[in-house]
Amino acid sequence: VFVNRRRDGSLYHEEKAITPMRDDQGRITHFVSTGKDISTHIQYQEQIQHLAQHDQLTDLPNRSLFNDRLQQAIRRADRRGNRVALLFCDLNDFKSINDRFGHHAGDQLLQEVAERLRACGRREDTVARVGGDEFILLLEGISARDEAEGVARRLQQALATPFQVAGEQRCIGVSIGLAFYPDDSTSREGLITAGDRAMYRHKADREGACRSFGELSPAEDDRGQPD
Numbered sequence: 001v002f003v004n005r006r007r008d009g010s011l012y013h014e015e016k017a018i019t020p021m022r023d024d025q026g027r028i029t030h031f032v033s034t035g036k037d038i039s040t041h042i043q044y045q046e047q048i049q050h051l052a053q054h055d056q057l058t059d060l061p062n063r064s065l066f067n068d069r070l071q072q073a074i075r076r077a078d079r080r081g082n083r084v085a086l087l088f089c090d091l092n093d094f095k096s097i098n099d100r101f102g103h104h105a106g107d108q109l110l111q112e113v114a115e116r117l118r119a120c121g122r123r124e125d126t127v128a129r130v131g132g133d134e135f136i137l138l139l140e141g142i143s144a145r146d147e148a149e150g151v152a153r154r155l156q157q158a159l160a161t162p163f164q165v166a167g168e169q170r171c172i173g174v175s176i177g178l179a180f181y182p183d184d185s186t187s188r189e190g191l192i193t194a195g196d197r198a199m200y201r202h203k204a205d206r207e208g209a210c211r212s213f214g215e216l217s218p219a220e221d222d223r224g225q226p227d
Contacts, residue, residue, distance in 0.1 A: 001038065013042040055129040057107055058114035066128035066136060070188050073140045074181055080141070084181040085148035086191060087137040087210070088199035089117070089155060092173035094133040101166045109163055109172075116158040120151060136195070145180065145212065152176045152210035175203035176210035184213045 004014040016035035020028045053065035061069065073084045091113065098106040110133065117127045117135055126138040137155075142148055155176060162169040177199025179185070184194040194213040202211035 001042075004035075012037050012039045014038065058111055058129050060114050060118075060135070061126055061128040063128070063130045066126060066130060066138065067188065069126050069128075070138055070191070073138060074188060074191075076140065077181060082140075083142040083183070084191075085137075085139040085142045085145075085151075086179045086181075086195040087139070087148065087152055087155065088177040088179070088195040089135040089137070090175045090199055090203060091133040091159075092175060092203065092206075094172065097165060097170065097172070105166045109165055109170075112163055113159065116161075117155065120154045120158050142180070145178075145214075148178055148180070149210065149212075152178065156209045173206070175199050175206070177202055178210050178212040180212075180214065 001013060001015050003011050004016075005011055014035045015038045016033060018031050018033045021030050021032055023029050053062060054060065055062045070084070070086075077084045094106065094109075097109055110129075113133075113135070114127070114129065117137065121127055121137055121139070124140060126136075128136050128138070130136055137151065139148055139151060155174060159172060159174045162171050164170075177195045177197065179191050179195035179198060181191050185191040198211045198213040198216060201216055202208075205211070
């Protein structure tokens with residue numbers, strides 16, 4: 001299977017078989033080629049793969065694709081000697097939006113949140129939706145903590161602008177937890193746990209733009225996860 005070009009210059013995927021033809025002495029005299037256009041089949045496969053790796057509501061990477069990209073980012077960080085930062089974002093009081101305005105309005109709000117989060121990151125960063133109102137930003141090539149903290153502040157400012165919900169202006173907040181590789185953990189699972197705990201700590205105290213896992217005291221770490 002390879003990409004071919006039509007006479008009009010357009011590209012298409014072709015499945016081709018090329019068979020050598022031999023004479024009585026077994027020498028190749030020519031080839032016979034048969035092929036068929038399988039572009040529709042390739043497009044269908046790509047659509048299936050996209051749906052399996054992206055959130056259907058926001059079209060952001062889902063948890064599966066995020067985990068894969070995080071693992072790759074960790075490997076690159078090991079080779080280059082830099083950091084990876086995770087920003088765990090959880091919307092505050094999102095349930096009240098669904099309860100008052102309905103799930104359709106809540107879905108529209110999540111789509112707008114996704115667009116604002118995309119605008120805060122760099123092109124090479126990953127913004128993923130991993131739960132109902134939970135998002136994670138994956139930042140690669142971080143040399144200092146204040147770079148990620150600056151992104152967290154931009155996130156706070158972006159989501160502080162009121163949203164239009166069912167014809168009303170509504171303000172929502174966001175709790176952000178930071179975790180850094182390899183500072184806070186040297187494994188993918190440990191890094192995710194660290195960011196999650198820092199986020200819940202920020203949701204509890206709501207002070208500052210975010211909370212970093214490395215700044216939590218042992219007592220705060222123990223209280224980080226709600227019952």
